[in-house]
Amino acid sequence: MILKPAYTQVYKESVSFDYALGYAYDALVNGPVPFDAGVVWSKLSERIAQGIYVGSGLLLPHTRVAGLSQPLMAFVVAPNGITNIKISDRDLPQFMCILLSPEESATAHTQAIAAVARLLLNPEWKDKALKAETPAALLNLFA
Numbered sequence: 001m002i003l004k005p006a007y008t009q010v011y012k013e014s015v016s017f018d019y020a021l022g023y024a025y026d027a028l029v030n031g032p033v034p035f036d037a038g039v040v041w042s043k044l045s046e047r048i049a050q051g052i053y054v055g056s057g058l059l060l061p062h063t064r065v066a067g068l069s070q071p072l073m074a075f076v077v078a079p080n081g082i083t084n085i086k087i088s089d090r091d092l093p094q095f096m097c098i099l100l101s102p103e104e105s106a107t108a109h110t111q112a113i114a115a116v117a118r119l120l121l122n123p124e125w126k127d128k129a130l131k132a133e134t135p136a137a138l139l140n141l142f143a
Contacts, residue, residue, distance in 0.1 A: 003112050004063045004142045005032040005097075007074040008135040015078045017085035017096075021048075021061065024074035024098050033072055035065050040100060053087040056120040060098035062111055069088055071112045074098040094130065095120060 007027035011020065021057040025044070029037045043063040052061045059082060076082070076096040087093060097116050101109035119125050125141060 003073050003115060005073045005139060006027055006033075007140040008140055009074075009076045010132050010135055011076065011078040012079075012080075014080040015076075016083050017059070018078050019091075020082060020096055021098070024096065026077055028072050028074050028098065028100060030100055030126065031072060035068055035072075035100065039108060040065050044098070044100075053085075053093060055093065056117075056126070057094040058086075058116070058120050059085065059093045059096040060113070060116070061096070062084050062109075062113065063099070064101050064106075066103040068100060068102040068116040072100040072103065073112065073114075073116075074093065075138065075142075076131050077132060078090040097111050102142070115141070 007024055009024065011021070025041070040063065043065070044061055047063050048061050052059050054060045074097070078094055080095040082096055085093065099112055099116070101112055128141055129138060134139065
């Protein structure tokens with residue numbers, strides 16, 4: 001299962017975590033599947049406070065959402081790095097995936113996270129994502 005993002009963005013320069021997160025979350029709030037933005041933001045903020053760096057350059061803010069009809073994802077690439085987030089000094093986050101999954105389906109949540117991890121563990125896919133010039137080109141990599 002490869003979930004297509006509802007929002008993609010490519011930043012040519014480094015970008016602050018808060019800036020990228022804000023625009024990506026706003027796109028999900030105004031996207032194809034309705035949810036309670038305030039409640040979900042609170043849950044997502046709690047998850048961010050617990051730590052969201054999973055390795056391979058990926059920041060993965062995620063939460064499960066009651067009543068959500070399907071998983072929603074926003075995917076961001078910043079080859080020069082996503083800044084202003086505390087992670088190991090040796091690592092450079094270059095990818096951010098915001099994942100909202102139906103609370104009622106632990107399976108959908110786990111499968112979506114696993115699918116993103118598989119993509120980033122594929123060196124060819126990762127290289128193509130880092131070289132994507134536009135959000136549309138990045139979206140096409142999720143075919």
